[in-house]
Amino acid sequence: MPLRPLVLLSLVSLLIACSSDAPKPAAPTPGTAQQAQKKAQAPAELGPLPAYQRELSGNLLGVPAGAEVELALLVIDDRDRPQHLLASTNLIGTNQALPFRLRFNPDAFPAGARVELRGRASQSGQLILHLPAQRINQPTTQALGQLQFIKAP
Numbered sequence: 001m002p003l004r005p006l007v008l009l010s011l012v013s014l015l016i017a018c019s020s021d022a023p024k025p026a027a028p029t030p031g032t033a034q035q036a037q038k039k040a041q042a043p044a045e046l047g048p049l050p051a052y053q054r055e056l057s058g059n060l061l062g063v064p065a066g067a068e069v070e071l072a073l074l075v076i077d078d079r080d081r082p083q084h085l086l087a088s089t090n091l092i093g094t095n096q097a098l099p100f101r102l103r104f105n106p107d108a109f110p111a112g113a114r115v116e117l118r119g120r121a122s123q124s125g126q127l128i129l130h131l132p133a134q135r136i137n138q139p140t141t142q143a144l145g146q147l148q149f150i151k152a153p
Contacts, residue, residue: 049103049141052106052107053103053104053105053106054104054105054106054139054140054141054142055101055102055103055141055142056073056100056101056102056104056117056141056142056144057099057100057101057141057142057143057144058099058143058144058145058146058147059097059098059099059100059146059147060091060097060098060099060100060119060131060146060147060149061097061098061146061147061148061149062129062148062149063091063094063095063098063121063129063149064093064095064121064123064128065093065094065095066092066093066123067092067121067122067123067129068090068091068092068093068121068122068123069090069092069093069098069120069121070088070089070090070119070120070121070122071088071089071091071100071102071117071118071119071131072085072087072088072117072118072119073085073087073088073102073104073115073116073117074086074115074116074117074118075110075113075114075115076113076114076116076133077114084110086104086105086108086109086115087102087103087104087105088102089101093121097146102117106139106140114135115135115137116133116134116135116136117131117133117134117144118130118131118133118134119131119147119149120152121149127152128151128152129150129151130149130150130152131147131148131149131150132150134147
């Protein structure tokens with residue numbers, strides 16, 4: 001078979017394959033959306049704490065339902081700028097006390113540096129609340145109690 005008809009046939013086949021409609025994504029059912037939200041609201045079941053990790057835990061107060069909460073354990077420099085992320089977690093607000101558990105590696109905890117737990121809450125992509133910085137002095141497992149979010153400036 002000559003080469004020219006073979007190339008033409010391949011080109012036509014490629015054009016036909018590319019012109020077909022892409023499959024449309026299935027619309028999420030209400031039950032699926034509710035399950036995803038419940039899964040995000042429930043604190044992640046992390047299991048027992050491994051010997052090589054430490055944990056900060058407590059409850060976050062004042063977070064409205066549906067708000068996205070980000071908590072981060074950060075190394076902070078002299079100008080109050082974050083320099084290194086040690087650990088982070090994301091939660092969804094429930095309009096009730098929101099329990100959190102943040103695990104980190106104590107070996108990554110720098111000696112003599114300032115380490116803080118910081119948090120923020122956003123709704124529809126807009127910052128609405130923030131957690132005043134909580135200084136963490138030692139790389140040990142700590143229960144921080146109840147931490148109150150305040151309105152973002």
